[in-house]
Amino acid sequence: MKIHEYQAKKLIHEAGAPVPKGVVIGAAAEAEKAFDQIARGVAVIKAQVHAGGRGKGRFKNSGKDFGGVRVVKSKQECRETAEVYFQYPLVTKQTGPEGQMVSKALVEEPSDIARELYAAVVIDRAAGLPVLMASKEGGMDIEEVAAKRPEAILKALIHPDRGLEPHQARRLSYDLDFTEEQIPKAEKLFSALCRVFLDKDCNLAEINPLVVTKQGDVIALDAKMTFDDNALFRHPEIEELRDIREENPAELRAGKAGLSFVSLHGNIGCLVNGAGLAMSTMDLIKLHGGEPANFLDVGGGANKEQVTEAFRILLSDPEVKAVLVNIFGGIMKCDIIAAAIIAAAKEVGFKVPLVVRLEGTNVEIGRKMLTESGLAITPATDLTDAAKKVVAAAR
Numbered sequence: 001m002k003i004h005e006y007q008a009k010k011l012i013h014e015a016g017a018p019v020p021k022g023v024v025i026g027a028a029a030e031a032e033k034a035f036d037q038i039a040r041g042v043a044v045i046k047a048q049v050h051a052g053g054r055g056k057g058r059f060k061n062s063g064k065d066f067g068g069v070r071v072v073k074s075k076q077e078c079r080e081t082a083e084v085y086f087q088y089p090l091v092t093k094q095t096g097p098e099g100q101m102v103s104k105a106l107v108e109e110p111s112d113i114a115r116e117l118y119a120a121v122v123i124d125r126a127a128g129l130p131v132l133m134a135s136k137e138g139g140m141d142i143e144e145v146a147a148k149r150p151e152a153i154l155k156a157l158i159h160p161d162r163g164l165e166p167h168q169a170r171r172l173s174y175d176l177d178f179t180e181e182q183i184p185k186a187e188k189l190f191s192a193l194c195r196v197f198l199d200k201d202c203n204l205a206e207i208n209p210l211v212v213t214k215q216g217d218v219i220a221l222d223a224k225m226t227f228d229d230n231a232l233f234r235h236p237e238i239e240e241l242r243d244i245r246e247e248n249p250a251e252l253r254a255g256k257a258g259l260s261f262v263s264l265h266g267n268i269g270c271l272v273n274g275a276g277l278a279m280s281t282m283d284l285i286k287l288h289g290g291e292p293a294n295f296l297d298v299g300g301g302a303n304k305e306q307v308t309e310a311f312r313i314l315l316s317d318p319e320v321k322a323v324l325v326n327i328f329g330g331i332m333k334c335d336i337i338a339a340a341i342i343a344a345a346k347e348v349g350f351k352v353p354l355v356v357r358l359e360g361t362n363v364e365i366g367r368k369m370l371t372e373s374g375l376a377i378t379p380a381t382d383l384t385d386a387a388k389k390v391v392a393a394a395r
Helices: 005-014 028-038 075-087 142-148 166-175 183-199 229-234 249-256 275-287 304-315 334-347 363-372 383-394
Strands: 022-025 043-048 069-072 104-108 113-124 129-135 153-157 202-213 218-220 223-227 260-263 268-272 294-297 322-329 354-360 377-379
Touching: 005 022, 005 043, 005 104, 005 183, 005 202, 005 218, 005 223, 022 028, 028 043, 028 075, 028 104, 043 075, 069 075, 075 104, 113 183, 129 142, 129 166, 129 183, 153 166, 166 183, 183 202, 183 218, 223 229, 249 260, 249 304, 268 275, 268 304, 268 383, 275 294, 275 322, 275 383, 294 304, 304 322, 304 334, 322 334, 322 383, 334 354, 334 363, 354 363, 354 383, 363 377, 377 383
Parallel strands: 268 294, 268 322, 322 354, 354 377
Antiparallel strands: 022 104, 043 069, 043 104, 113 129, 113 202, 129 153, 202 218, 202 223, 260 294
């Protein structure tokens, strides 16, 4: 689950990290009052969307040459900018060409930036621990820094019970070239970031950029957080921050049905049981020249209703030109999945080619059921055969 910048900043501020003063607005009519509340004669207005690269983005069909982060020098300019923000979709490298509509904006006091840095906490899968990563080079191109010069990213592993220890925060602050006066401020910010990550069961807690002002303050100028969906039952206060307008409707629908679903940009729908098998299926599709339209794991114990809903979700995507069902029968026996496919065909109707590969418990019974169903199903003998057939069918 993702939250907006202003929400992430509130969480780290409550944990002790300094953030700029800001006012959240939900309509252009609120922009002038928000500008006056900043009381600096200049403000920064920032579109609140669940996508990075806002500053380099552009508002589709607006005719305006500014992105989702803009310095405004009057309340009239603030209002006019907000009118664009709330009227046109913002297109960034992470939204896709259709863009994302803006429902909230943050009007914030400007900062006199002397340095920009980067800090984030994620899970280090190899170490089995959270890791605090930081770099002297913050900003919108941090991914490029990580790819081309990984040595520029400093790391400190975090004990899940003890959190970030003082000596770790101090060492990192020295290595990032903070001055003696700035080091206590940097330590406080790093500690707050790590505390929120651990206390709120985050998958990611990021400050980019972390800035040093010309006055020597160390503040979080931007923040991003995502949370472990499986831990939300422990954090109703976090779940309340969810903005479903920012989420994919198909993914929300799948979640309500107990399905693990991620929408992609290809044209081959995938219905698979098991996350590892689903990933392998997607890899094989790409290997043979196709593009998966989704990740969909129906799990080991899916019933007829869940499989039917899965087909509804897959076929509601107009880009899907073929569907691959890849099931390894264990807990979910092949005859049960075959019965579910037949029932789904009667209820939903398959208007695109369907390739089915079954293997495992009761596989012969399941295959016979599909053969005798009279449905236009292309059987596959193994995963490679299935991938080749569905790629050909989608073409």
